[in-house]
Every structure is written in C-alpha cells, then in structure tokens.
Amino acid sequence: MRINLIIDKGLNIDFTKLEFCLNKYSKSIEFKVYENQFQWKEEYIVYPRTHIEIFDTLSQKELNSYINFLFTDVQYINNFFYEGYENLVPFSLFGWDYLTNLPIENGVLFFTVSYLARLLENAENRHYENIGCVYDFLGDKRGIDDAMRQASFCKNCLERLNQEVLTENDEKLLDDLKTLMNLLSTSSKWNKSIYEQTERKPKKMLFKRKAIIKKEINVVIASPGDLIEERELLIDKLERKFRTDKHEEMCKHRLKVHGWEDLASQNGYPQDVINERIIHNMDIVLAIFKHKLGSPTINQETGRERYPSGTAEEILYAIDNKNTDSPLGMIYFYSKPPSPSFEAENYNKLKSEWDRLKAFKQSIGNKVIYKPFTSKEELIELASRDLMINISELYEL
Known part of the structure; x- marks a missing residue:
C-alpha cells in the first residue's frame, strides 16, 4: 500500500x-x-x-x-x-x-x-x-x-x-x-517529537533485592490529595489486576498493596506514624502526582519544614537510599498540566502548587526513571506491567 x-x-x-x-x-x-x-x-x-x-x-x-x-x-x-x-x-x-x-x-x-x-x-x-x-x-x-x-x-x-x-x-x-x-x-x-527515539541499555545488576516476606512484594501507594480516583483504583484493583494479567505467575511473587488507609486512628504526628508503620516496612513505594505536590511535613522538634510534602518524603526515602534493603521507588506523573482560567479566584494558588510540583520533578530527574500517564485506566496498566518487570529483574526468587 x-x-x-x-x-x-x-x-x-x-x-x-x-x-x-x-x-x-x-x-x-x-x-x-x-x-x-x-x-x-x-x-x-x-x-x-x-x-x-x-x-x-x-x-x-x-x-x-x-x-x-x-x-x-x-x-x-x-x-x-x-x-x-x-x-x-x-x-x-x-x-x-x-x-x-x-x-x-x-x-x-x-x-x-x-x-x-x-x-x-x-x-x-x-x-x-x-x-x-x-x-x-x-x-x-x-x-x-x-x-x-x-x-x-x-x-x-x-x-x-x-x-x-x-x-x-x-x-x-x-x-x-x-x-x-x-x-x-x-x-x-513526554511532549516530544515522534523523531526523538532513545534506546535505553539494560542496567547490569550486581545484587538483587530480597523481599521483606519471601515470595511476596508489599507496595505502598503514595499520593497528594488531588488523585482520589486514581488512588482508589490502585488500592482496590491493582492486586487483582496483577493476578488476572498473569504477572504474579510470571514474576513468581504475590503482590500486596497498601496505603495510609490501613492504619487505625492513633496518637502521633501522622507522617511519622505512616513512615514507621508502613513506609519503612515496604518493598516498593509507588508515588503518583497530578497537579499538586502536597503540604510540607514539619520537623516536630524544630518546627521547620522537613520535606516539601508527605508524598515527597515517602518517595525520597526510597530513591535517596541506595542500599538494596530500602524500598524501591516508582513514580508516575500525569501528562497534562492544569488549565485554570486567569480569572479564577484560586488561580495564584493553583499556579503556585503546579510550580512546586515542577520544581520537585526537576530535582529528582537524575535519581529515578519516572513515567507519564494520561488516565487512571492507563495508570493501572502501566503500574501493573512495570511492577512485574521490576520484580522479575530486581528481586530474588
């Protein structure tokens, strides 16, 4: 033809x-x-x-x-x-x-x-x-x-x-x-021309990670407050999709998905409790971002800002720790920027939050490979497939 x-x-x-x-x-x-x-x-x-x-x-x-x-x-x-x-x-x-x-x-x-x-x-x-x-x-x-x-x-x-x-x-x-x-x-x-094609060479792994529980990979979903539907979909459906897509069979590990919702109401600074009870006990931290970075976390002793947001603190714990005993970090960013009207009452706030997210995205560019998504349906497809690939290549059987 x-x-x-x-x-x-x-x-x-x-x-x-x-x-x-x-x-x-x-x-x-x-x-x-x-x-x-x-x-x-x-x-x-x-x-x-x-x-x-x-x-x-x-x-x-x-x-x-x-x-x-x-x-x-x-x-x-x-x-x-x-x-x-x-x-x-x-x-x-x-x-x-x-x-x-x-x-x-x-x-x-x-x-x-x-x-x-x-x-x-x-x-x-x-x-x-x-x-x-x-x-x-x-x-x-x-x-x-x-x-x-x-x-x-x-x-x-x-x-x-x-x-x-x-x-x-x-x-x-x-x-x-x-x-x-x-x-x-x-x-x-990726906002790129169809002419631009890059070939990524597979990374040579000297040591594979060990899952905290043998044959089981525990993943926590980290996200700011503007991804309610996407978060619910991953927490409610990702485990089942991982099984039905035969990914569990292919990578020889069961997947268990967690969130801060797993915690009972209790005393303590919320981010510290989440870190101690969940983040530090995970094999993978999977972070998703849309148009906001989230609210800063605070050092309880000094009262000063600790990290730019709770989600940022959770994913940075994974990607800033290079040893194989720390969680693996995975990040997905929504592909399209916000499009608020210049006449909107909250325009300055929306722009400020978007600028903070862009600055954070730029700051981690050399630390992790992140991916874009355009819909919640595409997000769960990407996450399920990428989890299978990472578990197969990076974790011991």
Missing part, C-alpha cells in the same frame, strides 16, 4: 525525517513524503471546489497511489480538520499552536493513523464527544491534544473492530497502525 504525504511548504516540516520515521515503523505501508508549493486560489479550503482543483493537478503516479494526504496550514471554511475527495484528503493544521504544544509532525502522524483506521470499518463510526479515541470527530478541535497523547482505540471501538471480518491486508494495516499509535502516544506523553 503506497501512501503519499504531500507537505505544503508553509508548514516547515522536515519531510525527510518524517518519511524515514514512518517507514521505519511500518511493514505493510510504503510512505512517500515530499513538499509541494501550492497556489491557493482562495483564502479558505472549500469542499468540494478546492479538492477538485487540487485533484486535477495530481500526477499519474499520485492518482495511482492508494491515497494522497495533503497537509497545509490553510483553513477550511467550515473549520474542519479534513474532508476527503476521491483518493485525496487535504488536512488543515491551521492554528496548531493554539490547540496544543505538541510538535506539528505528531499531528501529521495522528491524522494519518486516524484516517487509515476508518478504512478498517464497514460503517462510519465517530465520537462526537472528545474521549481520546482515534475515532473522535474533534468538533472541539482542542481535543487533538488528548487524542495524540493517548493515540488509541477506546474500549468500545476496539471491541467493534475485533468483531469485524478483516482481510489479511487489513490485519497487516491494523498491526502497523498499532505500532504507529504506540510511537505517537509514547512521544506525545
């Missing part, structure tokens, strides 16, 4: 890098990416008039190709992202910087996989509410940011796809789309 991506020169996209990137991750699709200088007769793209004018200029090779995607910054008169005509689909990336801070080449990849995904279904199925699925209609164009960061089929669309009778070629196309969507999601969640 040959697909031409024709880049209007006004977009300033490195088309050679884009072509190399797309073909590197595709097996059944041959991408040809090149620039062209279009002379637009009107200020806007008007369907079908503009499409017919462009279609009539296509070369014989382009006409014989499976499809031609044209990317430009010229706006549709109806403000759509795209409309198709024959085997030509002009995409408008007008106002890109107002919709997202992600690189424009990420948008080119998103619309490419989104349109190709539509070809796998016999019926036209689109979400008119933005839910972060590649089948979102994107009537609210700002939904493109979430769509690129998640770059996935929602549960219902995936189930519907699985019920389709796909040809062998469609199966190959679907495999390529999954690979390209994974590339897009992984890059976008």
Whole structure:
C-alpha cells in the first residue's frame, strides 16, 4: 500500500525525517513524503471546489497511489480538520499552536493513523464527544491534544473492530497502525517529537533485592490529595489486576498493596506514624502526582519544614537510599498540566502548587526513571506491567 504525504511548504516540516520515521515503523505501508508549493486560489479550503482543483493537478503516479494526504496550514471554511475527495484528503493544521504544544509532525502522524483506521470499518463510526479515541470527530478541535497523547482505540471501538471480518491486508494495516499509535502516544506523553527515539541499555545488576516476606512484594501507594480516583483504583484493583494479567505467575511473587488507609486512628504526628508503620516496612513505594505536590511535613522538634510534602518524603526515602534493603521507588506523573482560567479566584494558588510540583520533578530527574500517564485506566496498566518487570529483574526468587 503506497501512501503519499504531500507537505505544503508553509508548514516547515522536515519531510525527510518524517518519511524515514514512518517507514521505519511500518511493514505493510510504503510512505512517500515530499513538499509541494501550492497556489491557493482562495483564502479558505472549500469542499468540494478546492479538492477538485487540487485533484486535477495530481500526477499519474499520485492518482495511482492508494491515497494522497495533503497537509497545509490553510483553513477550511467550515473549520474542519479534513474532508476527503476521491483518493485525496487535504488536512488543515491551521492554528496548531493554539490547540496544543505538541510538535506539528505528531499531528501529521495522528491524522494519518486516524484516517487509515476508518478504512478498517464497514460503517462510519465517530465520537462526537472528545474521549481520546482515534475515532473522535474533534468538533472541539482542542481535543487533538488528548487524542495524540493517548493515540488509541477506546474500549468500545476496539471491541467493534475485533468483531469485524478483516482481510489479511487489513490485519497487516491494523498491526502497523498499532505500532504507529504506540510511537505517537509514547512521544506525545513526554511532549516530544515522534523523531526523538532513545534506546535505553539494560542496567547490569550486581545484587538483587530480597523481599521483606519471601515470595511476596508489599507496595505502598503514595499520593497528594488531588488523585482520589486514581488512588482508589490502585488500592482496590491493582492486586487483582496483577493476578488476572498473569504477572504474579510470571514474576513468581504475590503482590500486596497498601496505603495510609490501613492504619487505625492513633496518637502521633501522622507522617511519622505512616513512615514507621508502613513506609519503612515496604518493598516498593509507588508515588503518583497530578497537579499538586502536597503540604510540607514539619520537623516536630524544630518546627521547620522537613520535606516539601508527605508524598515527597515517602518517595525520597526510597530513591535517596541506595542500599538494596530500602524500598524501591516508582513514580508516575500525569501528562497534562492544569488549565485554570486567569480569572479564577484560586488561580495564584493553583499556579503556585503546579510550580512546586515542577520544581520537585526537576530535582529528582537524575535519581529515578519516572513515567507519564494520561488516565487512571492507563495508570493501572502501566503500574501493573512495570511492577512485574521490576520484580522479575530486581528481586530474588
């Protein structure tokens, strides 16, 4: 399957890098990416008039190709992202910087996989509410940011796809789309270009950790107060998911999840009690952050600030202790920044809390590998899988 991506020169996209990137991750699709200088007769793209004018200029090779995607910054008169005509689909990336801070080449990849995904279904199925699925209609164009960061089929669309009778070629196309969507999601969640790919070398471990209780890994969930739903999901569902995903069987350890909720009401400075009764007796501290760092902890003897927050104190206990007897630290940060209105009464407070979290994130950058997440469902998937990998690689049987 040959697909031409024709880049209007006004977009300033490195088309050679884009072509190399797309073909590197595709097996059944041959991408040809090149620039062209279009002379637009009107200020806007008007369907079908503009499409017919462009279609009539296509070369014989382009006409014989499976499809031609044209990317430009010229706006549709109806403000759509795209409309198709024959085997030509002009995409408008007008106002890109107002919709997202992600690189424009990420948008080119998103619309490419989104349109190709539509070809796998016999019926036209689109979400008119933005839910972060590649089948979102994107009537609210700002939904493109979430769509690129998640770059996935929602549960219902995936189930519907699985019920389709796909040809062998469609199966190959679907495999390529999954690979390209994974590339897009992984890059976008880190606010990086799809061009940026890093290879991590496996770390050589001289000594493996010993679980406090043989064949059992005890994990505590550490979080500030703005992650109530995410925290409840991990505490209530992570153990079961770890078993049902066969991770317990694969890493040969049972998983037990804890939180400060395990403690009975009792005397003492709360953070000291949590540290002594829970944190110091865990194999892993798993911390999650969204838009807040949390309230500082206080030294009870001097009255001065001890750590920037309780969650920070708990995860730093793990990652600042290098010996294998201390807990392992794992951290996940929500991918999207807050977007409060400048007129909101608590704007300054929200901005201050976000700035504190950013400063903390920067301060631990050389101490731990942390990961982004875009939803609570993705968080539990990541946590379950990463726990299995870490337990398998870092803990004795």
